[in-house]
Amino acid sequence: xxxxxxxxxxxxxxxxxxxxxxxxxxxxxxxxxxxxxxxxxxxxxxxxxxxxxxxxxxxxxxxxxxxxxxxxxxxxxxxxxxxxxxxxxxxxxxxxxxxxxxxxxxxxxxxxxxxxxxxxxxxxxxxxxxxxxxxxxxxxxxxxxxxxxxxxxxxxxxxxxxxxxxxxxxxxxxxxxxxxxxxxxxxxxxxxxxxxxxxxxxxxxxxxxxxxxxxxxxxxxxxxxxxxxxxxxxxxxxxxxxxxxxxxxxxxxxxxxxxxxxxxxxxxxxxxxxxxxxxxxxxxxxxxxxxxxxxxxxxxxxxxxxxxxxxxx
Amino acid sequence: xxxxxxxxxxxxxxxxxxxxxxxxxxxxxxxxxxxxxxxxxxxxxxxxxxxxxxxxxxxxxxxxxxxxxxxxxxxxxxxxxxxxxxxxxxxxxxxxxxxxxxxxxxxxxxxxxxxxxxxxxxxxxxxxxxxxxxxxxxxxxxxxxxxxxxxxxxxxxxxxxxxxxxxxxxxxxxxxxxxxxxxxxxxxxxxxxxxxxxxxxxxxxxxxxxxxxxxxxxxxxxxxxxxxxxxxxxxxxxxxxxxxxxxxxxxxxxxxxxxxxxxxxxxxxxxxxxxxxxxxxxxxxxxxxxxxxxxxxxxxxxxxxxxxxxxxx
Numbered sequence: 001x002x003x004x005x006x007x008x009x010x011x012x013x014x015x016x017x018x019x020x021x022x023x024x025x026x027x028x029x030x031x032x033x034x035x036x037x038x039x040x041x042x043x044x045x046x047x048x049x050x051x052x053x054x055x056x057x058x059x060x061x062x063x064x065x066x067x068x069x070x071x072x073x074x075x076x077x078x079x080x081x082x083x084x085x086x087x088x089x090x091x092x093x094x095x096x097x098x099x100x101x102x103x104x105x106x107x108x109x110x111x112x113x114x115x116x117x118x119x120x121x122x123x124x125x126x127x128x129x130x131x132x133x134x135x136x137x138x139x140x141x142x143x144x145x146x147x148x149x150x151x152x153x154x155x156x157x158x159x160x161x162x163x164x165x166x167x168x169x170x171x172x173x174x175x176x177x178x179x180x181x182x183x184x185x186x187x188x189x190x191x192x193x194x195x196x197x198x199x200x201x202x203x204x205x206x207x208x209x210x211x212x213x214x215x216x217x218x219x220x221x222x223x224x225x226x227x228x229x230x231x232x233x234x235x236x237x238x239x240x241x242x243x244x245x246x247x248x249x250x251x252x253x254x255x256x257x258x259x260x261x262x263x264x265x266x267x268x269x270x271x272x273x274x275x276x277x278x279x280x281x282x283x284x285x286x287x288x289x290x291x292x293x294x295x296x297x298x299x300x301x302x303x304x305x306x307x308x309x310x311x312x313x
Numbered sequence: 314x315x316x317x318x319x320x321x322x323x324x325x326x327x328x329x330x331x332x333x334x335x336x337x338x339x340x341x342x343x344x345x346x347x348x349x350x351x352x353x354x355x356x357x358x359x360x361x362x363x364x365x366x367x368x369x370x371x372x373x374x375x376x377x378x379x380x381x382x383x384x385x386x387x388x389x390x391x392x393x394x395x396x397x398x399x400x401x402x403x404x405x406x407x408x409x410x411x412x413x414x415x416x417x418x419x420x421x422x423x424x425x426x427x428x429x430x431x432x433x434x435x436x437x438x439x440x441x442x443x444x445x446x447x448x449x450x451x452x453x454x455x456x457x458x459x460x461x462x463x464x465x466x467x468x469x470x471x472x473x474x475x476x477x478x479x480x481x482x483x484x485x486x487x488x489x490x491x492x493x494x495x496x497x498x499x500x501x502x503x504x505x506x507x508x509x510x511x512x513x514x515x516x517x518x519x520x521x522x523x524x525x526x527x528x529x530x531x532x533x534x535x536x537x538x539x540x541x542x543x544x545x546x547x548x549x550x551x552x553x554x555x556x557x558x559x560x561x562x563x564x565x566x567x568x569x570x571x572x573x574x575x576x577x578x579x580x581x582x583x584x585x586x587x588x589x590x591x592x593x594x595x596x597x598x599x600x601x602x603x604x605x606x607x608x609x610x611x612x613x614x615x616x617x618x619x620x621x622x623x624x625x626x
Binding site: 072082128140144149152153155159161162163164166174175177240247248250251252254255284286287290 | 385387394395403439440441453455457462463464465466467468469470471472474475476477478479486487488490553556559560561563564565566567568594596597598599600601602603
């Protein structure tokens, strides 16, 4: 039995994952990310103790704990090299955590962890697998021959930070034109707001008023009832994602390419046009095509993947 | 002892490679690529027989033959699935070749073969290695844990066909905005010609007249003697390459990234500004950086790599 912890900007989620990779119990607490990291780590350990007790187990039943964390993670030394979202700079997270619970602990970049969770659950043991998660940013995870591909310095798989528009929008990473600037949900919200300014008659205005804000759902929902401006936003946004997927597939030609993150719940609305673009523009015109699909674990991918990565390490 | 054959659009080059990966003898014949592939294959086999005899060996001294070929190569079945440059469509190259010389034969995409050759010769056994070759197109080769990464369908590593300009120039692959449309030598020549039209006083005009044509060297040579227009062409071209290198490094964070192809002979002229851009724009700001360097085997990489890949298979 393993524990997976998904350290997010809003919540710390933790769950117990059995030896078959099934999530059998989970809970969460607010991260309160403005605090010093030592308090956050203490809360993570408390949450782990709580779920173990609440589920009727003892900590001795747990073989290892895996923590998924945003940022650059030095997995082999247990260090959060840098996280922008939750402020950490060369934090020895594993050592700090083991002050509270002294069993094997593994940390992993959160997108890598989610990728690994999805891969184990729904990746059919393929040799090459790419996961893209669309959220605040665009994260990526690459699994080759069953192993998380991290690059030589553990900073790899940043597929959201390959550019699709040379000298385009400035990204949070400092570079210009990154896929993340166009295909993240943050970017979708920007694109939606821009179009709302242009089209004051769009249904999106009323939708945003009713829901109290513009979200990643605004354009998709209004497109469903035929709002022209919303359809334009949605189509253009999907085109950006498709460009990124196509680029990555030309590089990896993976057996499977999986799209996750909240917006992936749009399902075929997203998947069908992405597949159309990618298969039409694929460099590979004569060999079998990469299977492109939507993630299945959604929010649990991070917990399950962190736990399974700990098992694997 | 192994034989490597590099099947190019202009020449068929073949060489004998010893067990230490050293090229000990080589020769070439014109490809005459308009011919039926069966004639080209026959000439390849004749060339192999000739170099073996000329070097004073017998075909029984050769353990295997490796052939590097442009296009999509089904390496496990020995088939050229598709090659645009030398017209081949589902050609069983290995079977055809073995009609003439019946020893183990392996075929490999030419860029993969060159990557593998450079990797073995100068890759220091690193775990992750990316090779980019700038020529008529932009080819790529990826070596992970000592193995050529081909993707599940042998069509992978096409790093020249990830886009850097969404909806940009139409590529020979059908997609728009591919790196190849901006960073290949073909693209450099186009960029040079465009600037020459704009700047009739540029030294490039005289250079082209003297040399009988515009080439990949035109802008680089004229930039060296201070021609403003040439400097602009050169700087912009290098910027395109750097964009591609930066994208690939953010994805792979390989131990080593190597730039090959004829234009790579420009050395530091190319390497210094590429490194500057990549290191300044790298997503990885806190971990060791990828070593970026110029290829060393140049034209022999294809022969040596094809031979070594055959040894490896």
